[in-house]
Amino acid sequence: MSSVTAPSEGAALIQTAEPPPGAAPAIALSGAHVDFEDQPLFDGLALDLPAGRTTCLLGPSGVGKTSLLRLIAGLLEPLPGFRLVASDDRPLAGRIAYMAQTDLLLPWLNVLDNATLGARLRGERAALANARRRAVALLSDVGLVDRLAARPDTLSGGMRQRVALVRTLIEERPVVMMDEPFGALDAITRLQLQDLAARLLAGRTVLLVTHDPLEAARLGHRIHVMAGKPATVDAPLEPSGVPPRDATAPGTLATQAELLRRLADAAAVDARS
Template identity: 60%
Template sequence: MTSSPALSVRSAHIVLDGHVVAENLSLDFPGGRTTCLLGRSGVGKTSLLRHLAGLLPGSRATGPVAYMAQRDLLLPWLSVLENVLLGYRLRRDAAARRTAEPRARALLAEVGLADRLHDLPQTLSGGMRQRAALARTLCEDRQIVLMDEPFGHLDAVTRLDLQDLAARLLQNRTVVMVTHDPLEALRLGHEIRVLSGRPFAVGPVIAPPGAVPRDPGDAALLALQARLIGELRSGA
């Protein structure tokens, strides 16, 4: 795989519903690494992610990205498999879709949905739908991946399993992931940035030791978790 590009924000002005979320923001995300964004609800994490994706007025994505929103956004009239291949369908690239189908099937097997390929989304639980959405994001096979609470609706064990899967499949890609869970950020992030205030300010880089995905029971990681929770509380 070729080297994944870094992402940069320069002098950004981000406004949501008439409120200034970020002003004169400059920020760098290293290429081939996972950066996790932490912050209290409403601070602007999702707005920053959407800015990076080019989904807000005045914003522009730096290149093709895969974007996973908080909601699964599965189309109710398409099967699980067809939802995972939706990007290829929307781009009307039949040849690429055929090439991607084995990857889609393999990803659905890895997220535990191999037996639900032809089911419609309304037959799935919320956690299953989230897993299908994760498979769709990974199936796009982009060098830049933006994820907004990708594991937010999963039970604890499935959450850990899919964190491990995402860490393996997204290795060497440029990933920016929003999470409300400090331990999740510490497991998956090569770098962690804490957002606080309005307009938000971005704290210094926190770089946990060790390779991802890290052991959630590691004493050093749990100590860092306590520090992050303290930062989040003091930045309220």
């Protein structure tokens, strides 16, 4: 059930927390090229993100995962030859939400105002009232209902990242780019947030960049290892079971082991070259 109240700027407002089924497009990119200090990080790289699924991109630091994510998000200026198409043939601009490793909460805004930052920045009054209602519901869902008026500096790292997750969801974008969003959290908090993210982001087309094989094994419908210089992505691993997978289940641990093996192989190839 959804009702569109603000057709402008591609930011359709939907009453439910979940995006309507089928709204999230598949994304295909090819010819991606990014240079770092005159060396290509990757050149002619291609990647498919299936619709409404979470694709994990796993790889060592500095391999270019973040650059690829920024390229897709439109935060990096693409070079000629780069093609980025959505399966519904509509432009992606205005349909992508972004979550970074740091929570990027504004220290002068309280939890509720941070969660509704998008509507505030766009100056949409009606949308802001709506966003606040939904934010209160979502913040209750993630256990922060009694911290709505708290400033970010009074929250723990896990709480802050939960606010960032809510802020990402409030944007109601069908595509979500996540750049090591839980990298700075302790192990247990990380597992809790992975559960929350998997539940709340279900149905969206998600690219999750991570260097944690267990995170990929838990959350990815599809998992690529990105490695090499210039970097390439390997054939994806598609573990069975619905995310979030149990961190201690044999299947999850087997996936994690396979990912570790692929990462180690890639590192060995790198060391020889």
